Amino acid sequence: MIEFxxxxxxxxxxxxxxxxxxxxxxxxxxxxxxxQLPKVKDVVAELAINPNTVxxxxxxxxxxxxxxARPGVGTFVTGTLDGGSLAxxxxxxxDLRRWxxxxxxxxxxxxxxxxxxxxxxxxxxxxxxx
Numbered sequence: 032m033i034e035f036x037x038x039x040x041x042x043x044x045x046x047x048x049x050x051x052x053x054x055x056x057x058x059x060x061x062x063x064x065x066x067q068l069p070k071v072k073d074v075v076a077e078l079a080i081n082p083n084t085v086x087x088x089x090x091x092x093x094x095x096x097x098x099x100a101r102p103g104v105g106t107f108v109t110g111t112l113d114g115g116s117l118a119x120x121x122x123x124x125x126d127l128r129r130w131x132x133x134x135x136x137x138x139x140x141x142x143x144x145x146x147x148x149x150x151x152x153x154x155x156x157x158x159x160x161x
Contacts, residue, residue: 032069033062037078045080049088057097057112059120068098068106 033056037045056062069077071085089106092098097110134144 032067035069035074035078037080044084045078046084046088046091049074049085050091053088053092053097054112057108057110062108064108064111066108068108070105 033052035049035052037048041048043051053062071082074085075082089098089100093100097108098106099109100106131144
């Protein structure tokens, strides 16, 4: 089961963070069809957020066809997102961990690593389009 977390510095609202985390978990194969999302009351207790925030996130995911609420039972995954070959994720994750280790040894903090990754990712995406 997915464990949610909130990042006050992400620039995203709490409900958007929950939606993004579910979408990432689906894309990476960490959530599959039939899996249950945490109950709203459990997310509220764990993250100290308003129940409407969780409900809004779950409704958006339901609208996208990724989950379905079963009254009195919970919210379950009904759709997937294709993130490419799941078999390729392991080696890529290992490569990324090595890169992160190098970045930390070079003295970069978390924010600098994120900035470097995002700007490089975006620049590569622009080059691929051209």
